[in-house]
Amino acid sequence: MIKRTLPAILLGTTASLAIVAGGAQAATATVAGTEITNVAKVKYSVGGTPQPEVTSNTASFVVDKKVNLTVTEVGNSATNVFFGATAQVTTFKVTNLTNATQDFRLVAGQQGTLSLTAFGGVDNMDMTNVHVYVDANDDGIYQAGTDTATFIDELAADGSKTVFIVADVPATGPIGAIAGVSLTAVTANGGGAGALGIDVVGTSGAGTDAGVDIVFADDAGILDGLRDGKSSAYDQYTVGTAAINFVKKATIISDPVNGILSPKAVPGAVVEYCLMVTNGGPGSVTDISITDNIPAGTTYVPGSIWSGGTTLLGTCVIDGTPEDDDATGLDETDINGGNFDGTKVTATMPVILPLTTVSARFRVVIN
Incomplete structure (x- = not known):
């Protein structure tokens, strides 16, 4: 009073x-x-x-001290990950709306199974090795060797700090896996640099003119109540999956008797193998490497590898990039690659987008 x-x-x-x-x-x-x-x-x-x-x-x-804060998700989108990925990051911002410098205790959590997540979908997976870290240099990018603090220290009034939840993705999981995570910031006493203060406690009963009373003024959050000195927000990890279909097709190109007119699979005939990889989505696939052993009874045709081609009506189109038989040289500077090591052919491509097909092809002669 x-x-x-x-x-x-x-x-x-x-x-x-x-x-x-x-x-x-x-x-x-x-x-x-x-x-x-x-x-x-x-x-x-x-x-x-x-x-x-x-x-x-x-x-x-x-x-008196009017305790208030907000926690918000940064980016307004899910973090896309893949099974087995480590140190995957979701990002939040904590803002101190208190009229005093405060510490903030940070708590990372995971949503319950079958609960609705922040950006669509239902939680059906938990992350592992979950940690929370504060952005040390305010660049908004998680750096493992730099961002090591686990609480916000001495944040001035109206100041903000970026906070990261860093977690690993399980090696396997359900199709369309989604893991919802949360960050809760709890207002703590400031005043000692380098050490987390104890949680702030509101003043009960009548206030005094001489001392500093503690008055909570924060709104209710997704995981916290009204006027409790806490704020919270959700983010989510979404596992990008891709359904891959791999088809190999052999086509007789020519034979020594009929040439290219109705060729038959007789000794001396040239056979082209078409290897087609289709990505049914919904995610992209990367770092594609196709290997194919030269079958017994045939001999590889030198310089016949083509990589990164397209397809039409279920067969290879005559396109892509030509590859020589070694794994070095100018032909290896483009986005696709290919080589023959004496027993098998290898073809590489950087990415297959959802609902698209890429192909590789090479030829053998029937012995």
Whole structure:
């Protein structure tokens, strides 16, 4: 309670009064613990004669701490991952809306199975090795050797900090796997750099003018209540999956008897193998490497490897990039690759987008 008193002044019935109080309302929140003092003055006249100005006593009080904060997800999208990936990151921002410097205790959590997640879908997987770290250099990018603090230390009023949840993806999981995660920030006492203060506790009962009372003013969050000194937000990991279909097709190109007209699989005939990889989605696949052993009874045709081609009506189109038989040279500088090591053919491609097919082809001669 704030009390302001003026001494009683006995005035005549003809006295006129003018009371002036100093001070204007601050434009920004005043720091908790600030002592605010002021005095008032009264001017008056008796029988038309001005009298000496009278000054009141000094009224004072200490500004209380209004505890408030927010936790928000950064990026407004899920983190796309793959099974077995490590140190995968979701990002949050913690803002100190308290009128004082505060520490914040950080708690990472995982959503319950079958609960709705932040960006669509239902939680059906838990992450492993879950940790929470504070962005040390405020660049918004998680760096394992730099971002090692696990709590927010001495965050000034109206200041913000980026916080990362870092976790590993299980090696296997359900199709369309989604893991919902949460970050809760708990307001803690500041005042000691390098050490996490204890959680702030609200003042119960009537306040005092002399001390700093603690008043919670935060909204209810997804995992916290109204006016409890906490805030929370959800994010999610979505595992990108891809359904791969791999087909190999042999086509007789020519034979020594019929040439290219209705060729038959006789000794001396040239056979082209078409290897087709189709990605049914929904995710992309990368780092594709196809290997094919040269079958017994045939001989590889030197320089016949083509990689990164397309298909039409279930067979290879005459396109892609030509590859020589070794794994070095100018032909290895493009995005596709290929080589023959004496027993098998290898063809590589960087990516297959969802709902697309890439192919590789090479030729053999029937012995």
